[in-house]
Amino acid sequence: MSSSALKTFPGGLHPPDSKQATAGKPIELSPLPVELILPLSQHIGAPAEACVEVGEFVLKGQMIGRAKGFVSVPIHASTSGEVIAVEPRIHPSGRLLPSIVIKPDGEESWCELFPADPEKLTAAELIERILQAGIVGMGGATFPTHVKLSPPDDKPIDTLILNGVECEPFLTADHRLMLEAPKQILAGINILRKILQVEKTWIGIEANKPDAIALLQELCAGTGIEVVPLAVKYPQGAEKQLILALTGREVPSGSLPMEVGVVVQNVATAAAIATAVIEGKPLVDRVGTISGPLIKKPKNLRFHCGTPLQHLVDLCGGIEHPPAKILAGGPMMGQTQLTLEAPATRGTSGLLLFAKEDLPLRPQTPCIRCGRCVQVCPAGLLPTTIAAYVRLDLIEAAEQTSAMDCIECGCCSYSCPAAIPLVQSLRQAKGMILEKRRGA
Amino acid sequence: MLASIVTLGLIGLLAACALGFAAKKFHVEIDPREQALLDILPGANCGACGYPGCAGYAKGVVASGSIADICPPGGQTVMQKVAKIMDLAPVTANPQISVVICQGDNKKAVQKYNYLGLTDCRAAQKLADGPKTCPAGCLGLGTCAMICPFGAIEMTPDSLAVIDRKKCTGCGKCVKACPRFVIKLTPLDATTHVLCNSHDKGALVRKYCQVGCIACQICKKTAPGAYEIENMLASVVYDQHREADQAVDKCPTHCIRNFASGYPDGSRFAAPTVPIKKTKAA
Ligand code: SF4
Ligand code: SF4
Ligand code: SF4
Ligand code: SF4
Numbered sequence: 001m002s003s004s005a006l007k008t009f010p011g012g013l014h015p016p017d018s019k020q021a022t023a024g025k026p027i028e029l030s031p032l033p034v035e036l037i038l039p040l041s042q043h044i045g046a047p048a049e050a051c052v053e054v055g056e057f058v059l060k061g062q063m064i065g066r067a068k069g070f071v072s073v074p075i076h077a078s079t080s081g082e083v084i085a086v087e088p089r090i091h092p093s094g095r096l097l098p099s100i101v102i103k104p105d106g107e108e109s110w111c112e113l114f115p116a117d118p119e120k121l122t123a124a125e126l127i128e129r130i131l132q133a134g135i136v137g138m139g140g141a142t143f144p145t146h147v148k149l150s151p152p153d154d155k156p157i158d159t160l161i162l163n164g165v166e167c168e169p170f171l172t173a174d175h176r177l178m179l180e181a182p183k184q185i186l187a188g189i190n191i192l193r194k195i196l197q198v199e200k201t202w203i204g205i206e207a208n209k210p211d212a213i214a215l216l217q218e219l220c221a222g223t224g225i226e227v228v229p230l231a232v233k234y235p236q237g238a239e240k241q242l243i244l245a246l247t248g249r250e251v252p253s254g255s256l257p258m259e260v261g262v263v264v265q266n267v268a269t270a271a272a273i274a275t276a277v278i279e280g281k282p283l284v285d286r287v288g289t290i291s292g293p294l295i296k297k298p299k300n301l302r303f304h305c306g307t308p309l310q311h312l313v314d315l316c317g318g319i320e321h322p323p324a325k326i327l328a329g330g331p332m333m334g335q336t337q338l339t340l341e342a343p344a345t346r347g348t349s350g351l352l353l354f355a356k357e358d359l360p361l362r363p364q365t366p367c368i369r370c371g372r373c374v375q376v377c378p379a380g381l382l383p384t385t386i387a388a389y390v391r392l393d394l395i396e397a398a399e400q401t402s403a404m405d406c407i408e409c410g411c412c413s414y415s416c417p418a419a420i421p422l423v424q425s426l427r428q429a430k431g432m433i434l435e436k437r438r439g440a
Numbered sequence: 441m442l443a444s445i446v447t448l449g450l451i452g453l454l455a456a457c458a459l460g461f462a463a464k465k466f467h468v469e470i471d472p473r474e475q476a477l478l479d480i481l482p483g484a485n486c487g488a489c490g491y492p493g494c495a496g497y498a499k500g501v502v503a504s505g506s507i508a509d510i511c512p513p514g515g516q517t518v519m520q521k522v523a524k525i526m527d528l529a530p531v532t533a534n535p536q537i538s539v540v541i542c543q544g545d546n547k548k549a550v551q552k553y554n555y556l557g558l559t560d561c562r563a564a565q566k567l568a569d570g571p572k573t574c575p576a577g578c579l580g581l582g583t584c585a586m587i588c589p590f591g592a593i594e595m596t597p598d599s600l601a602v603i604d605r606k607k608c609t610g611c612g613k614c615v616k617a618c619p620r621f622v623i624k625l626t627p628l629d630a631t632t633h634v635l636c637n638s639h640d641k642g643a644l645v646r647k648y649c650q651v652g653c654i655a656c657q658i659c660k661k662t663a664p665g666a667y668e669i670e671n672m673l674a675s676v677v678y679d680q681h682r683e684a685d686q687a688v689d690k691c692p693t694h695c696i697r698n699f700a701s702g703y704p705d706g707s708r709f710a711a712p713t714v715p716i717k718k719t720k721a722a
Contacts, residue, residue, distance in 0.1 A: 094568020338553060338568055361556070390558070393586065421557040428563040 006207055008231035009241040011378035013411050015169050015234055015332065017208065021298040022172040022289050027180055029302050030315055032104045036078055036306035037343040038064065039091045039099045043136040044143045045071035050100055056083045059111035061282050063132075064100050073134040073144045077102055078284035078304035080109040090342045092328050092335055099343075102306070113280040118187075123195045126277060133276030134283045134346070139163060139174075139237065139266035140329050142347035145273070148265070149195050151258040157196050161246055162189060162203040164212065164267040165230060165237030168330025171350045173287040174267050176300045178205070178212040181271055182219050188270030189225060191277050196263055201225045202246050203267070208232045234332060235409040239264045241378050253405050268349075283346055290316045292352035294323050303344055310340040312351055324356040332410045362419040373412035373422055379405045383412035387425035395432045403429040473525055474498045480521045481511060486589040488512045488611035507531055513590070513609030535628040536610035538592075538603050542578040542622050543635045543695065543704045545598035549574055549649040560586075565619035573648035576637040578622050584614035596706030604709050605631075605699055630681035632688060632698040634659070634667075634674045641672055646693075653695045659687035 041047035048065030058064055058077040065075030077100075085101040118126060131146035151157055162185070166174040178185060193201055203220070205213050207229040217227045230236050230245055240251045242264060249260040257264055265273075268287065275281050284305055291298035296317030303312060309326065313319055326337040328348050344351065373383035381402055389398040403426055412422040477498035485493035489511050491500045501507055507526055510533045511518055523530035555564055555571035561583040564570050570579050580599025592607035593614060603614070603623075615623045622637045634653055638645055642654030653674050660667040660674065666684040667674050674696075676684045688696045703709045 336553075336567075364556075390560070424557045424563055427566075428558060428560060431566065432562075 006229055006231040007245040008233055008236060009244045009378055011376050011380065011411065012233040012235060012241070013376045013415060014232070015414065017232070018169045018291075019172050019175075019208075021291050022170075022300050023175060025172075025176070025298070025300055027173075027176050027287050027300045027302050028315075030304065030307060030312065032079055032106060032108075032304065033307050033311035034103070035084065035308070036081075036102045036104065036304055037089050037099050037308060038075055038078065038102065038306040039089070039097050039343065039345060040065045040075055041091065041097055042075060042142065042305065042345040042347065043073050043134075044141065045069065045073075045147075047098065048072060048075045050086050050098065052083050052086070052100065054083055054086055057081070057105075058083060058102065059109055061113065061284060062111040063282075064102075067131070067134075071144055071147055073131065073136055073146075074282075075100070076134055076282040076284050078306050079104045080107050081105040090339060092337060092342050092345060092348070094336075094338045094342075110281070115280045116277060118191045118194065118277050121277070123197075126191055126195050129277050129280075130273055132282070133272070135269060135272050135276055136283070136346050137266055138268040138272060138286060138346065138349070140333065140347050140349050142345075145265070145269060148263055149192070151263070155258040156261060157258060157263050158199045158261045159247060159263075160189070160192055160196055160198045160201045161242060161262060161264045162201070162267050162270055163237055163239075163242055163264055164203055164205040164209075164216075165242060166209070167206055167232075167234045167237040168332055168334070168350070169234075170291045170352055171289045171330050172291075173289045173300055173349055175209050175212055177268055177271060177287055178209070178216060182215055184271040184274050185216075185267050186219060186223075186225075187274035187278060188272070191273055192263075192265060192270060198263075203227045204230050204236075204242050204246055206230050206232050206236055234411065235378060235407070238378065238407050238409055240407065253402060286346060286348070288312075288344060288348050289350040290352075291350065292327070292354050293358045294319050294321070294353035294355050305346050306343045308341055308343055309337065309351055312344060313340060313353065319353060321355060323353040325352075325354040325359055327352040327354070332414065333408065364420060365418045367418050367420060370417060372415040372417070376411040376415050378409060378411065379407055381406060381426075383422040383426060384420070386429055387420060387422050390425040390429050390432075395429065395436055398429040399433045399436075404433055406430060471502045474502050476525045477501060477522060480514075480518060480525070482513045482518065482609070484513055484589045484609070484611070486513060486609075486611045486613060488609075488613065501526060512536065513611045515609070536612075536625045537605060537608045537628045538610060538612065538614055538623050539626050539633050539635075539699075540578055540584075540593075540601045540603055540623050541633060541635050541637050542576075543600065543651045543697070544572070544574055544577040544649045545580065545596055545600035545704075545706060547598045548651050549577055550647075562617070562619045570620070574638050574640075574645070574652065576620055576622060576639065577649065577652075579620060584618050584623060587613050587617040589613060594708060596704070596708075598706050600704060600706065602703055602707040602709065606709075627678050627681070630676065630678045630684075631700040632666075632676055632681055632684035632696065634676060634696050635704065636673060636695045639671045639673050651693055651695050654693055656692060658690050658692065659684075659696060662687040662690045 046069040049068050051066045052064045060080045062077045063074045064077050067074045081102045081104040084103045088096040089099040091097040127146050135145040136142040213229050243262050272283050287302045290312050299316050327334040367384050386398050386403045406426040410423045481494040489497045491497040515535045519533045520530045550573045551571045552573040559581050561579040561581040578601050582595045585593040592604045636653035645652035655672040663683040663686045665680045685698050688698050
């Protein structure tokens with residue numbers, strides 16, 4: 001492979017990519033489910049506050065949850081219909097969290113929309129439209145986009161990076177979107193460029209998607225946007241790793257990309273931004289890959305936010321046996337689901353179902369000090385050491401060993417022959433360090 | 441050979457002189473009461489007093505000249521000695537003891553998913569609020585047992601935390617560490633407890649646990665003053681704990697236990713007939 005010549009980052013690994021089942025399948029539209037469950041928390045930050053009542057009729061795109069605070073976004077009805085419940089429902093996190101349940105009327109009637117010409121809007125107006133549309137990072141992190149686009153004045157941004165890497169195995173949603181809606185993505189990029197006034201714009205795509213690279217390169221010719229093929233390696237799409245690969249800049253420990261003058265946005269987010277600004281439509285649907293060995297007909301589906309996972313499974317041929325593992329997102333960083341009753345939300349980039357035989361479950365044994373976790377860690381940490389600190393409740397030692405720099409990519413757990421829950425240990429360390437800092 | 445012996449000897453001598461000099465020069469005068477306090481404190485450095493360890497407590501007490509902050513593990517005996525050293529009136533330290541108010545081990549309570557991660561209740565609690573269907577029961581991964589500075593907590597083979605009434609000093613560290621809030625500090629002489637922490641309705645509790653409180657009111661009817669039922673969960677009114685024993689055999693789900701007649705199933709602790717008063721921690 002010529003991957004040695006391609007740009008990349010240190011560490012990482014090569015899980016089987018398992019994308020062939022859906023890479024060639026065009027995006028299909030999911031029909032409406034019987035009910036839509038819209039959690040008020042579909043993003044990182046403060047949950048929205050419900051502003052509709054049971055029995056109320058809502059239109060598609062109507063705001064049904066108000067943003068609460070700066071790091072928060074509004075929630076919108078993803079179709080027209082009746083609000084049949086405002087109550088705690090099972091959330092992708094496995095908890096019961098406040099949600100708005102809508103019974104669709106099947107009409108898909110939009111609320112009044114206000115299309116606009118991005119050329120005529122100021123940066124502040126553009127950001128306001130992005131906030132009002134409830135746009136969040138669609139790669140899975142669901143961080144409110146307007147926050148990322150409003151860096152403090154002392155942090156000048158000179159580079160915009162579009163993340164089209166999609167390094168998680170199985171997932172092909174971004175790949176299909178780049179092939180099927182490249183103009184939409186470019187329109188979004190132009191809006192982002194206008195807001196940030198950057199000198200340089202890159203689109204990073206893993207070299208395993210040559211068709212998307214060629215298409216975007218052709219469309220970007222003469223626009224100043226550079227499309228760069230990247231080495232196929234997990235986690236190439238992680239923010240800091242992507243920045244390092246493309247710009248050679250290293251985000252310092254404990255800081256955000258803006259520290260080195262960079263903003264990273266996912267390609268699907270860019271497309272959603274274009275829809276929001278130009279057509280005035282909020283984020284009410286998204287594309288996700290429904291796949292995994294248990295799924296009979298794997299697909300890339302554009303579904304309404306709030307669609308129960310079971311509905312998506314049924315659209316892909318249903319399943320014969322109850323799954324042993326349900327994952328929302330990719331296999332490396334996705335979230336295990338308790339049940340298919342949970343809804344797919346703004347951050348659901350995929351739904352993967354596995355049978356027991358597909359899971360490489362091994363009993364946990366003591367660390368054999370092979371050093372593989374250290375070798376693969378893209379953040380340059382010592383996962384096994386930090387895990388030991390966590391076992392011994394030595395939180396200060398974990399903090400001093402840079403546990404906070406962990407990006408939770410899962411490379412350490414993936415490669416550990418002793419099946420030690422390393423990434424969970426790191427997460428635990430991070431949680432306890434934050435707790436300690438809050439208390440201190 | 442001789443040269444090296446002489447050199448080493450000289451180095452040793454020099455270092456000894458330097459150390460001796462430093463000890464004299466940098467000698468810190470400490471209040472003799474501080475040392476006296478240190479001698480009688482339990483020496484567990486558990487921090488339950490609110491100071492960093494026993495030395496911190498001794499220093500704090502001497503500096504403030506007050507014994508408002510008590511040493512819970514030391515209990516009444518130690519506090520009396522502290523008062524004597526400080527020449528103050530003794531404060532009452534109501535002796536307390538921690539109790540895990542749950543008996544839903546892995547045989548008796550249902551799990552909602554198969555947990556394979558870290559052996560730490562705090563980590564498990566972060567995954568969909570823990571693997572147990574019951575939202576409040578003991579997760580059995582032993583975070584409290586790891587934290588307890590007195591080695592007072594054992595995990596039963598079916599993963600239930602049980603606290604040794606002889607060893608627990610009531611320091612309360614486990615109470616703070618448990619992510620399920622299923623450990624309570626209770627008066628030492630109260631031996632009868634409702635061992636359930638779930639506020640769910642009875643019908644729901646029955647679905648996930650064989651020994652959960654279903655708020656049927658029988659305990660309260662049997663010994664009216666000794667029980668109260670709040671939000672679907674019974675508890676002993678500790679001022680009147682002596683009558684509570686009458687209801688132990690009446691509870692249909694057997695979630696009331698008098699520790700005087702034994703510990704929860706699977707525990708290796710011997711049944712204490714009377715609560716043992718603690719003095720100095722061993
Ligand atoms: S990969 Fe696992 S066994 Fe190897 S050093 Fe890391 S923790 Fe230990
Ligand atoms: S119902 Fe009560 S006894 Fe049973 S697991 Fe829950 S807290 Fe424990
Ligand atoms: S009492 Fe709390 S900390 Fe102890 S094992 Fe049970 S859940 Fe874990
Ligand atoms: S069981 Fe709890 S209260 Fe008792 S000594 Fe141990 S940590 Fe302290």
